[in-house]
Amino acid sequence: MFAEAVREAFERCPNLNPKRDIEALIVGHMGESFEHQGHTGPTMLDWSGMLPIPATRVESACASSGAALRCGIFAVLSGMHDVVMVGGVEKMNHRATPDVTEFLAMASDFPFEQWHGITFPGLYALIATAHMHKYGTTEEQMAMVAVKNHRYGVLNPKAHMQKEVTLEQVMSSRMIAWPLKLFDCSLVTDGASCLILTKPELARKFTDTPVHIIGSGQASDAIGLYEREEFTTLKAAKLAAREAYGIAKVESRDVDVAEVHDCFTIAEIVAYEDLDFCKPGEGGSLLEREATTIEGDLPVNTSGGLKSKGHPVGATGTAQAYEIYLQLTGQAEKRQVKDAEIGLTHNVGGSGATAAVHIYRKG
């Protein structure tokens, strides 16, 4: 899978000589438990035919490749490397659901969360309950996220679940962690993603369709959701967004298309608020106004999101960046956002202990 993603990245840079030009690999991967395979950096490098350059794995739970992307930016900006490959990979779908549930829960606090039977749907359900109680957000509004993102997954040939769902289907799907139901949850997916990063002055040497990364932000919070003062917002995401907007010198209203971390439907609503797409508590009404559809003011998750495209956890951050690359270079076909110039990705690890936000401009 990872080798296929790497190969596509090479194809999209026709003037790149991979074995000569690429100087390092930084790869996001969350868990060795899924395949009993650690030491992912050199493993992925070898399978991609790219030995012997340096290869390092970055682990930040579901934000692993968002963090890898940021490390790749550092590698280029530091002057150490001119061209690096960043990506992510996860193979999860061959494991039984209880095992996947347990492995993913390792991204939460062990003695104070996992040991009491928490799951990731459970952690986001705690966020959902708090959001419903504080702001009156409804299960129907959460279901609207699923309906929208599945609609766009149908338009994405690489989406895991290319199937539309109705509001009624989401609302009547079986309970996973009240108030979250089956169709409020993202998918257990196998997947890989890869980007080639270089300096702005070299980009056009390799491709006619570069995209500029103009802002990067990352922040952290307590690993335990329970430790935080507020459960209706992810503070790390707000801080990461503030940093990324500041570096990019853009504001939320300048963003034309965004990929946000909809691991659960409530997470997309909270993301709208943390990214300043709306005020706290107004995420649900943004969906009711259809503001985040392709025809709306700020299209979100045109790829289908984690909800429909799938959530191969370690691969998600750079897969989001890939969708923004397609949108900003006019290659998103049936889901193309008209005149998209500024894009944003929002990648969250765990229940919000890590968040990475990146901002992109058309080349």
Next chain:
Amino acid sequence: MAVKCRSCVNLFLPPRNVCPRCFSTNLEWTELDEKGTLLTYTVIHVPPSQFQSVAPYALGIVEFEDGVHLLGMIRGVKQEEIMVGMDLTVDFDTNTPSQWPMWPRYFFKLP
């Protein structure tokens, strides 16, 4: 039990060897009042492997004095009777597991 920093009077859980607010190591154990308030909750229908036999079960985050929070199971309360803001108290299992973290599980119940 929570940890109190003698230097800055910060009260915190999980317990740590160094105060996360002021980096002091001048710390002491302090007993919390058992009464708290439910901040948010969920009911787990699809559990991890080791909780298959007890599902569905309710989990909540409870706030104790000075803003100390804990996540744990809510036992002995019907799901439809669980409400954000309700008063709960903490109790402990009688058995101590032999594996990490090797202390009796706490849980929440009606006062």
